[in-house]
Amino acid sequence: CPGVRIGSAERINIGDNCMIASNSYIADSDWHDIYNRTTMGKTAPVDIADNVWVGEGAIVCKGVSIGENSIVGAGSVVVNDIPPGCISAGNPARIVKRLDPDKKMVTRAHFFENPEKLFQEFDRFDRVLLEKDHLLHWIRHLFVPGKNDYPVHFMKPDEASSVCEISGLA
Incomplete structure (x- = not known):
């Protein structure tokens, strides 16, 4: 860091x-x-x-x-x-x-132990987050915004968590 x-x-x-x-x-x-x-x-x-x-x-x-x-x-x-x-x-x-010694400890080593699965999860997460991230959607959003046109960082917490659930990160 x-x-x-x-x-x-x-x-x-x-x-x-x-x-x-x-x-x-x-x-x-x-x-x-x-x-x-x-x-x-x-x-x-x-x-x-x-x-x-x-x-x-x-x-x-x-x-x-x-x-x-x-x-x-x-x-x-x-x-x-x-x-x-x-x-x-x-x-x-x-x-x-x-800390509770009976609870399973998940470390960074677990996160990186299967690189192929990790890349698949990141790819799926990117697809969910970026599905509307293209020029035509942006232009339409400027003139005729829809109720679901907000970027993830403007989402309500329950909406953002559903994106994480879809991507398998929740």
Whole structure:
């Protein structure tokens, strides 16, 4: 994502299928000492396990481990370890919820494991959304607009969800 900053002086491990949102910052160092600002400050490795979601603008500080399937809320500052399967938020980040271990976790790997099916779904979705996206329809819409001539981003939520259902994305 745009604006993600990862600064490593020692070691940062990021697992598979992680999602790191815009403007997040992950660092394993203070980057300078408190009194001697010409030398490297303390460093400690950062470990982010598989399928972790770091929300927008979150900061992950040195020496932190974030467990598998955990979520760090937007704007959070992680200064302590987050166990697996937890949602954390705040400054400093605290556990606000534990995920249900019995619920199936669907990761980005599942989304991309069958590229042919994925392309078919995208193609079908495009056909539904773009079926009226041509010059003659646009000209007719200018002079004789119909009640169903609104683009998807102007649709009511129930209409937009029906488009997703038709495309198999709901």
